[in-house]
Amino acid sequence: MTGESLHRPGPMTGPTRAPLSDQVRRILLDHLSRGRWLPGERIVERRVAMELGVSQTPVREALRDLQALQLVELSPNKGTWVRELTPQRLGQVYPVRGALERLAAELAHKQLADRVDVLEEHTARMHAAARAGDVDGQVRHGVAFHREIVEAAGNSVLLPNWESLTIELWTRLSLTRLRTELHDNASDHEPLVEAFRRQDPEAGRLLQLHILGYAHEPIGAS
Amino acid sequence: MTGESLHRPGPMTGPTRAPLSDQVRRILLDHLSRGRWLPGERIVERRVAMELGVSQTPVREALRDLQALQLVELSPNKGTWVRELTPQRLGQVYPVRGALERLAAELAHKQLADRVDVLEEHTARMHAAARAGDVDGQVRHGVAFHREIVEAAGNSVLLPNWESLTIELWTRLSLTRLRTELHDNASDHEPLVEAFRRQDPEAGRLLQLHILGYAHEPIGAS
DNA sequence: CGTTAACCGATGATCGATCATCGCTCAAGG
């Protein structure tokens, strides 16, 4: 499963595209979310480069990106480490996320009223995934629900800021590493959808509380 | 003033430190804030590298950092451009900043009560700078005031998120490029300090409104 | 045996060169 060389032999049929550093970043993200590297472990640029059949440069760039996502720690002249996923760190994400999404809901209250059908769609898929025992699906649609809200705000500063929290990845890591439960069932989202539908001025606040409710879930939280 | 070579001849006395890419980033930030490159203009990696006497690599890394700060735009295989500073973009920063700082104030309401003296210090310096006609000082201390609040929250997700907004730089750019006025006088901050001192539950909300008030300042905003 | 400093392998940082892609130019074809 590893050792997947990224060399492009010959003319490389088709649209090719995608800088190597992007592909490397995706692979590293994948490895991280699967626990290929555990927290505290070192990531050696040259080793990864050789393994992927690329040079040090794109690996280095990819690691810089992961640093921006707070997934790894880079120390000048020392190297790269996988950051610990502690319940404390996880707990610090929720307040920020809550504040940002509340703002989004307040900015987008008008647009959201027209998009409740999309939100309901996500809710339904979430529900279906839950019944099918599809954890991955639950996470994906759950995050999509929230991303929809943030995108609806149409604020080009807000969206990248929210994306930088990488909710989906953190949720996955939390599930596997901290063995948290997934309580994020569809029914929790229905009151929110209703609030958006009637453009309830309190919808933002409801959303914020909804998110802070996630914070109580981790089993690991003492 | 340009053409400052970064070569390190000989044993380089002293602590040396600081990767070249960091120095380059600082220089580029400086150039950007001074208008060395105007919005829409192209930044060519090799040209900058030669000018600074370094190779393409550290320049490239520095540009990636600037991209994360939303100061430039990078298009794969196309190059780097300085992003426009439009009143619209600027106006989108304030709501996000407001939401984040409100959260900070609410998280830190206890710690802030013990730090009102620091806040007052910044207010005083702001005031002094204003009287001295020292615009730069006003900006610096004004931002420091707000950073103090965000730091007091002690949330390791919140702080980097707030820093990524690069308030100080945007304020400077706004002053020079959009010719906005600086209404951010010290007296505006005094009610905030008082609210923090008495741990007013509404302090966060006050701070948020205070920040949104900045948004009305730009002359350029139609 | 504990302390200190030169030594050295591993690895991040940087370099100079090469590869690949983008846009533009310009001439052939209609």
Place this chain on the structure above:
DNA sequence: CCTTGAGCGATGATCGATCATCGGTTAACG
């Protein structure tokens, strides 16, 4: 004259090699 595509210069992307730094190892010294 307009369209089309080969040719080409500029420049980003990637590479392989080299430089510099960090940390652990070793050996002289007391």
